[in-house]
Amino acid sequence: MSRTALWLIPIGLTATAAALRFWAISWGAPGRIDLHPDETEHVMSHALAISFADADPHFLNYPSLLIYLIALANGAFTRLGAVTAAWQSYIVARSIVATFGTLTVPAAFWLGWELDRSLLGAAIGGLWVTLLPLHVWESHFAVTDVVMTFWIVITLAASVRLLRDGSRRAYVFVGVALGLAVASKYTAALVAISPLVATLLARRAVPEMARNLCALAVAALVACFVATPFSFLHFSQLRAAMAQEYEHVHSLHYGFSLPAVGWQYHKYVYELFAGFPFSLGIALYASVAAGTAHAVLRPRRETLVVLGFVVPFFVILGHWTFTPLRYMLPVLVVGAIFAGSWQASWLESGAGWRRTLAAVAAVLTLAYTALFTISTTARFRHDTRIEAAEWLDRTLHPGQRLLLCGFSPYLAVPNDPRIAVDTAGEVWISRLAERGDFDLVEISSLHFWRYERHRHPAFDPAYRHFRAGEKGFHLVQRFEGDYLNRDFYRRLDPMFAGYFISPTVEFYARDAAATPRT
Secondary structure, X not given: OHHHHHHHHHXXXXXXXXXXXXXXXXXXXXXXXXXXXXXXXXXXXHHOOOOOOOOOOOOOOOOOHHHHHHHHHHHHHHHOOOOOOHHHHHHHHHHHHHHHHHHHHHHHHHHHHHXXXXXXXXXXXXXXXXXXXXXXXXXXXXXXXXXXXXHHHHHHHHHHHOOOOOOHHHHHHHHHHHHHHHHHOHHHHHHHHHXXXXXXXXXXXXXXXXXXXXXXXHHHHHHHHHHOOHHHHOHHHHHHHHHHHHHHHOOOOOOOEOOOOXXXXXXXXXXXXXXXHHHHOHHHHHHHHHHHHHHHHOOOHHHHHHHHHHHHHHHHHHOOOEOOHHHHHHHHHHHHHHHHHHHHHHHOOOOHHHHHHHHHHHHHHHHHHHHHHHHHHHHHHHOHHHHHHHHHHHHXXXXXXXXXXXXXXHOOOOOOOOOEEEEEOHHHHHOHHHOOOOOEEEEEHHHHHHHHHHOOOOOHHHHHHHHOOOOOEEEEEEEOOOOOOHHHHHHHOHHHHHOOOOOOEEEEEEOOOOOOOO
């Protein structure tokens, strides 16, 4: 029965994970394929330019594994006639990421099994990864973090296995997984610590350890080179790209950068008490916190192998000024596995109060996380920018003018080409009364909330005065995407009201009594 369950449980979890991650995978298409700027600018623009004549992506800020996978799949579907338009290429790309996101669930089950050899622990941990909100959302985007996380989990599981299996083949397998993790995103290189920790804890003969680690290193380099060759061939360009990325993550980037105004906007505090509660949902967050404490306070060789990666990864990335939630995705997945391990150990312990507490925690976590994940993911089906564009087509007449204030991917654009659209920089928010050449002005929460959290002197008062009607404009229409306990998460960070999905979009018209200055 256990052997059958060992296969049936991950199969069931994988099917559920696929349903969540492929749900509304075509969000925005065919009309809008620019709703996630990183997807468009950092991955798709380079993947669609790849050819056998020129395999160089000419972009080394990200490694090339995902770019090449998209290029190969898109090229194959194009030759077969299944892809005939750019928006279909985006569906292909997102499907690749969603596939890696789905496969992360059986990988997490494997890691949970290697940690405790508990079927229940592996199953519960796999269930939490299946439902993990941030992982479900990010699996809808053609960006690198989900692919990296899959290979990191594989590397961790195989590294824990090294404690029992010291064969050359096991080390080569870890090396290949490590190389592909780095070829997905450079920060994954930190997972190389885990096989080193496992090798030291296994206490094998020094010559054997040296040979095995050399085999691992060679396998990692070969796999990484095959998947992202120009990171090696154009090393000087890679160094320049890494210098640029270093400046980027240590710079003031409005939206998810520190410091800002509020108790939570401090390094590590933000991740632990704002980013993680939203990324996991408050119930799973509580279980992950308990599970992580259980793992840390009960040090075992298997746990130390995993913590050897998680702790430095969290410490280094948590020190960055720019802190997008997806950067911590591997930490959250490991935390979900720890939660399952803790709950299973208490359920199987035989102690009455422990079993009761773990059972209650598991039931509450399952109920809340499922509702939270479904309600947040459902926003992909009706993104506010798409709904607002349809409203614009019904509201504005041909020849009337719409002024977009800010970055256009964060805003609704009418489908009717006869409606005149003008894009103005956000500085115009304080000077809109001077202009009279538009019928409606549009703003987005991905703009006004980021200045709210930073209290930027050039913008925050202007947005407040404008939205309060003090500049001669009144609200005509608002589009908001709701989800379970949104107001609670907005208090943690107002940006969570529209984390790349369904930002609040507002339309304003000039008051009848107001006249533009000339």
